[in-house]
Amino acid sequence: MAHPDGAASDVPIRDASIRLGQFLKLAGLIDSGADAKSVISDGLVRVNGDVETRRGRQLRGGDVVVFDGRGARVTAG
Template sequence: MNSIVISTAYITLGQMLKEAGIIDTGGMAKWYLSEHIVYVNGEEENRRGKKLVLGDVVTLADGAEYQIVEK
């Protein structure tokens, strides 16, 4: 499982995808979420503005997992 380190209260799903290197720009988030299945804590999610907090786990369709952790 990969870790996404944050120093704020939350990070949006779109920002997380960019931080993880899955997309190149924030503008690609809407397209990516419409073309790929993404799960947040086991539930399908397609909102790029979804707030992710410490401990949340994002799972991509290819099985890659990312956990939100504290700095």
């Protein structure tokens, strides 16, 4: 279930983009890269409301990632 924008916390990134697996760790939604691979490949992560199964998916400012009922919005650092 996708969250409305208001339910996502803003997480600043250093560069113009970040890979989905890295962002999950940065946002504190998961603990490790191995966890990222597992939850993404199992179809448990949504980006902008759609299931995303590519760990290397490039995220940019404004993208919203939801996992396990928690959301995080990519913001430019």
